[in-house]
Amino acid sequence: MLLAEAVKRLEHADAVCSSPDSTATDIRGALAATTELQGFIDARRAELVQSLNEIPTAFAEATISETSGCSLNQAAKETERAATLGGAFEMAEALSNGTITSGHVDALTRSARGLDQLGRDALLSDPELAAAAGRSSISQFDAVVKRKAKALDRSDTEAKFDRQRRATSITTFTDADGMWNLRGKFDPLTGAKLAKRIQTARATKFSESTPDTAPSNAFERTKHLEALALVDLILDDAAPRAGSGAPLVVVDATQTNGAAGPALDWGIPVEVPASALADLFTTTDPDVVLVANGMVLHAPGRLDLGRSTRLANKAQRRALAGLYSACAVPNCSTHYDRCRLHHVQHWEHGGRTDLSNLLPVCQHHHTLLHEKNWDVALGPNRELSIRLPDGQIMRTGPPARGHP
Numbered sequence: 295m296l297l298a299e300a301v302k303r304l305e306h307a308d309a310v311c312s313s314p315d316s317t318a319t320d321i322r323g324a325l326a327a328t329t330e331l332q333g334f335i336d337a338r339r340a341e342l343v344q345s346l347n348e349i350p351t352a353f354a355e356a357t358i359s360e361t362s363g364c365s366l367n368q369a370a371k372e373t374e375r376a377a378t379l380g381g382a383f384e385m386a387e388a389l390s391n392g393t394i395t396s397g398h399v400d401a402l403t404r405s406a407r408g409l410d411q412l413g414r415d416a417l418l419s420d421p422e423l424a425a426a427a428g429r430s431s432i433s434q435f436d437a438v439v440k441r442k443a444k445a446l447d448r449s450d451t452e453a454k455f456d457r458q459r460r461a462t463s464i465t466t467f468t469d470a471d472g473m474w475n476l477r478g479k480f481d482p483l484t485g486a487k488l489a490k491r492i493q494t495a496r497a498t499k500f501s502e503s504t505p506d507t508a509p510s511n512a513f514e515r516t517k518h519l520e521a522l523a524l525v526d527l528i529l530d531d532a533a534p535r536a537g538s539g540a541p542l543v544v545v546d547a548t549q550t551n552g553a554a555g556p557a558l559d560w561g562i563p564v565e566v567p568a569s570a571l572a573d574l575f576t577t578t579d580p581d582v583v584l585v586a587n588g589m590v591l592h593a594p595g596r597l598d599l600g601r602s603t604r605l606a607n608k609a610q611r612r613a614l615a616g617l618y619s620a621c622a623v624p625n626c627s628t629h630y631d632r633c634r635l636h637h638v639q640h641w642e643h644g645g646r647t648d649l650s651n652l653l654p655v656c657q658h659h660h661t662l663l664h665e666k667n668w669d670v671a672l673g674p675n676r677e678l679s680i681r682l683p684d685g686q687i688m689r690t691g692p693p694a695r696g697h698p
Contacts, residue, residue, distance in 0.1 A: 295330070295333075295334045295390055295391045295392055300331055300334045300335075303327040303328070303330055303331045303392075304327075304328075304331055306323070306324060306327050307324040307325075307327050307328050307331070310323070310324035311324070329392065329395065330391075330392025330393075331392065332392075332395070332396075333388075333389045333390065333391070333392040333393070333394060333395055333396070334389075334390055334391075334392055336389060336395075336396040336399075337379070337386060337389040337390035338390075339372070339376075340372075340375060340376040340379045340380075340386065340389075341376075343358065343372060343373055343376035344376050344377075344379075344380050347373065347376070347377075349684065351682070351683035351684035352682075352684050352686075353662070353666070353682050353683075353684070353686065354369070354373050355369040355370050355373060356369070356624075356682065356686060356688060357686065358372055358373070359624070359625040360625075360686075360688070364625070365625045365626065365627045366623065366624075366625050366626040366627075366659075367626065367627055367628070369625075370658075371400070374403055375396060375399050375400060375403055377403075378399055378402055378403040378406065378418065379399060381414070381415065381418040381419070382399075382402065382418040382419070382423065383419075384421065384423065384424040385398070385399060385402065385418075385423055385424050385427065387424070388424040388427060388428060393424075393427075393428040394424065394427040394428055395432065397432040398427040398430075398432055398435050401432055401435050401436040401439055402417070402418070402423065402427075402435075402439050404436075405417065405436075405439040405440050405442070405443040406418060406443065408443065408447065408457065409443060409446055409447060410448060410449070412448070413443070413446040413447060413448055416446050417439070417442055417443055417446055420442060423439070423442075426438050455481060455482075455483075458481035458482065459481045459484075461479065461481075462478075462479065462480050462481055462484065463478065463479060464476060464477065464478035464479075465477045465478070466629075491527060492520050492523050492524050492527070493520070495523035495524075495526060495527055496516075496519045496520050496522075496523040499519075499522070499523055499526060500519050500522075500523075504519065505522070541580040541581070542580065542581050542583065542612060542615060542616070543558060543559065543580040543581070543582050543583070544558070544559040544582075544583050544584075544585060544615075544616040545557075545558055545582060545583070545584045545585070546558075546559065546585050546586065547584065547585070547586035547591065548585075548586045548587050581594055581612055582594075583612065583613055583615070583616030584616075585616045585617055587675050587692050588617065588675035588676040588677070588691075588692025588693050588694075589675060589676070589692075590613045590614075590616060590617065590649065593609065593612060593613035593616065594609060594612070595607065595608065595609020595610075595612065595613075596609055597609055597610055597613055597648070597649040598646070598647075598648040598649060598650075599646075599647040599648065600646050600647065600648065601644075601646055601647070602647070603647055604637075604641050604647060605647070606635040606647060606652055610635065610647075610649055610652060611635065613649060614630075614635065614649070614652060614654055615630055617676065617693045618630050618633075618654050618693050620633075620654075621633050621654060621655055621656040621659060622653050622654050622655060622678055622690075622693065623655060623656070623659045623680065623688070624678070624680075624688045624689070624690050626656060626659060628656035628658075630654055632656060632657075633654040633655055633656050633657075634654070634655060634656075634657065634660055635652045635653065635654055635655075636652070636653045636654070636655040636660055636663060636670075637651055637652065638651050638652070638653055638670050638671070638672055639651055640664075650672070651672075653670070653672065653678070666682070666683060667683065668680050668681070668682060668683075669681040675691075675692040676692055676693055677689070677690065677691055677692060678690045678693075
């Protein structure tokens with residue numbers, strides 16, 4: 295698509311939006327025009343990201359995040375999409391022409407991940423891909439490329455199973471409705487065992503009656519009951535709770551609870567009734583961390599270890615959890631629990647294992663901090679400044695828990 299054609303599509307959509315007489319057919323056509331225009335824009339962005347990645351000192355994810363306001367995780371997905379288009383020229387042209395969407399490219403990216411380099415190159419250069427994407431929905435195209443990727447997978451059964459075991463993971467997040475979500479992927483053998491345990495637990499627990507919360511729809515009811523069965527398997531009240539640790543309560547003196555008191559964070563990502571909180575404290579009192587304006591005013595345990603040990607202790611992790619809910623690198627959403635504590639002044643350069651020299655950083659950015667020689671500095675209120683090799687500077691103010 296030429297630039298002039300892209301402009302025409304934009305003008306057409308703008309005219310439909312501006313006209314009070316636009317019909318459903320007009321709006322449908324304008325939506326199609328904006329979809330084609332979005333493909334053109336996404337193709338141009340991919341070319342820019344490819345060019346940025348060719349600059350040795352550039353950190354593409356940080357630039358994308360800074361210019362678009364997205365998280366670094368989202369930026370990483372865009373760089374991966376750009377890499378796919380760099381090897382799939384016909385798909386890149388189809389995206390630029392607006393005959394496919396970035397969703398089609400992302401489906402191709404996912405299928406290419408599990409292939410070796412030869413298989414990946416063969417898949418991306420498949421001459422049938424662009425045409426198949428152009429006549430298919432994203433889900434249909436996803437099925438197509440999965441079949442093609444499976445045919446190109448040269449790994450033997452043992453190697454594939456080992457890769458699946460290494461890829462086993464779970465993801466947790468809280469959605470817009472305040473529901474805590476658990477999503478996992480497991481190798482086929484582990485998955486079969488888990489499925490059997492959940493099904494057996496559901497059949498046993500609800501053999502004679504079902505709870506009032508169960509939906510009337512049979513399919514939805516089964517999902518609900520299996521979720522309750524899984525809860526029972528994980529949170530078995532009869533099982534010992536040794537080592538579970540005390541709940542963490544963060545008191546933020548710089549924020550108000552709306553009633554002239556400090557804000558309290560009970561470690562629950564959504565608001566729940568006070569009566570429900572009591573269940574957190576049935577076996578132990580909570581650990582309390584008091585913070586204000588990026589500083590830890592009070593936290594139990596020893597917070598400064600000097601040069602006695604390189605590894606941070608439980609008290610230090612707990613104290614920093616009162617300040618950070620995620621990786622300290624700006625716009626990174628990796629949860630604090632998945633971060634490691636990084637020495638701002640590196641240990642090998644004489645850095646101390648003291649609270650003032652520790653920063654929670656996810657594994658990805660911890661690797662970049664060391665391999666790319668990022669220059670990191672912390673201000674008196676933990677204001678963070680990261681200077682990248684290309685001169686770009688990422689800054690944050692004092693950390694605010696819940697606002698990475």
